[in-house]
Amino acid sequence: MAEMLPQQRHRHILDELNKYGQVRVTALSHELGISEMTVRRDLNALATAGDLVKVHGGATRGPSATSSEPGFARKLGLAAPEKEALAHRAAGLIEAGMSVALNSGTTTYALAGQCTDIPDLTVITNSPRIAEVFYSADNASQTVILTGGIRTPSDALVGPLALAALAQLHVDICFMGVHGMTAEDGFTTPNMLEAQANRAFMASAAQHVVVADHSKWGITGLCQIAPLDAADVLVTGSALAPGAVEILEQSIDTVLLTPAP
Amino acid sequence: MAEMLPQQRHRHILDELNKYGQVRVTALSHELGISEMTVRRDLNALATAGDLVKVHGGATRGPSATSSEPGFARKLGLAAPEKEALAHRAAGLIEAGMSVALNSGTTTYALAGQCTDIPDLTVITNSPRIAEVFYSADNASQTVILTGGIRTPSDALVGPLALAALAQLHVDICFMGVHGMTAEDGFTTPNMLEAQANRAFMASAAQHVVVADHSKWGITGLCQIAPLDAADVLVTGSALAPGAVEILEQSIDTVLLTPAP
DNA sequence: AAGAAAACGCTCAAAGTCGATCAGAACAGA
DNA sequence: TCTGTTCTGATCGACTTTGAGCGTTTTCTT
Numbered sequence: 201m202a203e204m205l206p207q208q209r210h211r212h213i214l215d216e217l218n219k220y221g222q223v224r225v226t227a228l229s230h231e232l233g234i235s236e237m238t239v240r241r242d243l244n245a246l247a248t249a250g251d252l253v254k255v256h257g258g259a260t261r262g263p264s265a266t267s268s269e270p271g272f273a274r275k276l277g278l279a280a281p282e283k284e285a286l287a288h289r290a291a292g293l294i295e296a297g298m299s300v301a302l303n304s305g306t307t308t309y310a311l312a313g314q315c316t317d318i319p320d321l322t323v324i325t326n327s328p329r330i331a332e333v334f335y336s337a338d339n340a341s342q343t344v345i346l347t348g349g350i351r352t353p354s355d356a357l358v359g360p361l362a363l364a365a366l367a368q369l370h371v372d373i374c375f376m377g378v379h380g381m382t383a384e385d386g387f388t389t390p391n392m393l394e395a396q397a398n399r400a401f402m403a404s405a406a407q408h409v410v411v412a413d414h415s416k417w418g419i420t421g422l423c424q425i426a427p428l429d430a431a432d433v434l435v436t437g438s439a440l441a442p443g444a445v446e447i448l449e450q451s452i453d454t455v456l457l458t459p460a461p
Numbered sequence: 462m463a464e465m466l467p468q469q470r471h472r473h474i475l476d477e478l479n480k481y482g483q484v485r486v487t488a489l490s491h492e493l494g495i496s497e498m499t500v501r502r503d504l505n506a507l508a509t510a511g512d513l514v515k516v517h518g519g520a521t522r523g524p525s526a527t528s529s530e531p532g533f534a535r536k537l538g539l540a541a542p543e544k545e546a547l548a549h550r551a552a553g554l555i556e557a558g559m560s561v562a563l564n565s566g567t568t569t570y571a572l573a574g575q576c577t578d579i580p581d582l583t584v585i586t587n588s589p590r591i592a593e594v595f596y597s598a599d600n601a602s603q604t605v606i607l608t609g610g611i612r613t614p615s616d617a618l619v620g621p622l623a624l625a626a627l628a629q630l631h632v633d634i635c636f637m638g639v640h641g642m643t644a645e646d647g648f649t650t651p652n653m654l655e656a657q658a659n660r661a662f663m664a665s666a667a668q669h670v671v672v673a674d675h676s677k678w679g680i681t682g683l684c685q686i687a688p689l690d691a692a693d694v695l696v697t698g699s700a701l702a703p704g705a706v707e708i709l710e711q712s713i714d715t716v717l718l719t720p721a722p
Numbered sequence: 723a724a725g726a727a728a729a730c731g732c733t734c735a736a737a738g739t740c741g742a743t744c745a746g747a748a749c750a751g752a
Numbered sequence: 753t754c755t756g757t758t759c760t761g762a763t764c765g766a767c768t769t770t771g772a773g774c775g776t777t778t779t780c781t782t
Contacts, residue, residue, distance in 0.1 A: 723782100724781100724782090725780105725781085725782085726779105726780085726781075726782095727778105727779085727780075727781090728777105728778080728779075728780085729776105729777080729778070729779085730775105730776080730777070730778080731774105731775100731776085731777095732773105732774090732775090732776100733772105733773090733774095734771105734772095734773095735770105735771100735772095736769105736770085736771090736772105737768105737769085737770075737771100738767105738768080738769070738770085739766105739767080739768070739769085740765105740766080740767070740768085741764105741765100741766090741767100742763105742764095742765095742766105743762105743763090743764095744761105744762090744763090745760100745761090745762090746759105746760085746761085746762100747758100747759080747760075747761095748757105748758085748759075748760090749756105749757085749758075749759090750755100750756095750757085750758095751754105751755090751756090751757100752753100752754085752755085752756105
């Protein structure tokens with residue numbers, strides 16, 4: 201097999217995983233013509249991103265696709281450790297009685313799980329799954345508003361309906377998960393419609409918090425949501441590439457780092 | 462059978478358990494190509510986790526009954542036979558390429574399950590659960606629009622956002638589940654906000670179909686949605702109280718009866 | 723009730739797996 | 753071309769998993 205870029209390897213690993221439900225370090229090493237050490241490093245990266253679960257000897261799919269029941273609450277707790285840490289840090293910015301907007305994304309999903317106990321919250325989101333987290337928590341003092349729209353594959357409601365809904369609303373603070381961030385291109389996402397919806401989120405909020413794990417740095421998605429300086433606060437992990445913090449702090453007032461896991 | 466990771470074995474064991482209600486150490490050992498000792502260790506691990514109960518010779522299902530979460534798909538199949546029959550009859554009114562509105566309710570939920578194969582459908586609903594039915598069917602030719610709003614306990618999105626969304630849309634046909642219907646009070650529901658949303662549904666549709674099983678006749682909810690004659694078609698069961706059909710036909714052009722189960 | 727057969731789990735040695743570390747290779751930017 | 757960064761592979765000690773032996777316990781048979 202020809203030389204492969206790390207990204208290609210990652211995709212190959214995930215493909216194998218989807219096909220067989222499991223991957224084995226020794227098999228991948230042989231199959232891809234790379235050392236076991238490198239396979240382990242790939243597996244670690246993918247596990248940190250939450251794409252798979254490492255086990256002795258290889259890795260298996262996350263709990264989501266198993267034939268036996270995983271259950272919602274459980275899945276929530278099994279999010280990647282870094283995401284949970286970011287979510288916890290971000291949740292600290294929320295106070296009782298606030299109105300909060302959450303866009304769609306795995307990080308904001310983790311954040312939602314940490315917010316169900318905060319009293320008198322008004323939550324606005326365009327993700328049915330995030331709304332479901334609050335519904336099933338059944339906290340009577342909370343109000344959850346779901347924007348309408350058409351759902352994208354990543355579970356975001358977008359389009360004219362979503363934009364119209366967000367235009368009518370104003371929140372204290374808006375939390376945004378993004379797909380990538382760089383100094384030149386700012387915050388980006390691979391989906392144009394989601395970018396549009398995310399801009400509407402920002403327009404409706406007094407304060408803008410971006411939540412992004414360290415792997416997002418250096419990635420540019422198809423479509424820009426906003427430049428870096430549009431964020432008031434960035435919550436990210438201290439595993440961030442060296443030097444990135446300085447660059448980010450030039451544009452963003454507050455950069456919060458969670459300790460490495 | 463290829464080499465299996467421990468986690469895979471655990472899942473396999475649980476699958477077997479779910480299928481047959483019991484597993485035997487010797488059988489698993491032979492089946493998975495591993496020693497009996499390892500099978501015992503797996504069983505011990507699963508027993509400690511509470512996923513099964515060890516017995517001499519193997520293991521049986523624990524009291525927790527892992528099969529608790531077939532959840533959605535199952536609930537759909539387990540809907541009352543009458544509702545399934547109504548849903549099937551109502552689905553017959555839908556043609557490929559139509560735009561269809563479904564309000565929130567168990568009957569319309571059953572209807573949704575019968576519509577996922579119809580090509581080129583545009584579906585508008587205020588029920589996240591109904592939207593989920595279409596999402597997971599993953600029919601690329603269908604478009605699903607979820608109105609925004611606040612969710613009621615019965616899983617309907619209501620309020621200004623829902624009304625604004627529906628005001629912007631126009632559909633060919635609207636299917637409505639209701640809570641009660643009588644000659645004097647027409648179609649009713651116990652929730653004022655839902656009534657309001659349902660009126661918006663009707664206002665946005667060229668044709669109005671009410672779907673209600675026979676038990677709804679004679680019930681008056683808190684709030685009227687519309688008088689009987691607002692419906693163009695009523696789909697109901699032939700188990701309806703004697704004489705009711707005549708009364709209904711005075712107000713409604715088409716009354717479709719499904720045969721009793 | 724006694725003996726045979728099966729199942730159990732403890733222990734240990736062998737095999738397999740893991741991650742820390744370091745040195746070399748590949749690569750991009752100056 | 754040079755330099756610094758990133759990615760990669762080899763080594764090695766620590767750890768985990770596995771299967772076989774073997775004495776004990778449970779179940780079945782007579």
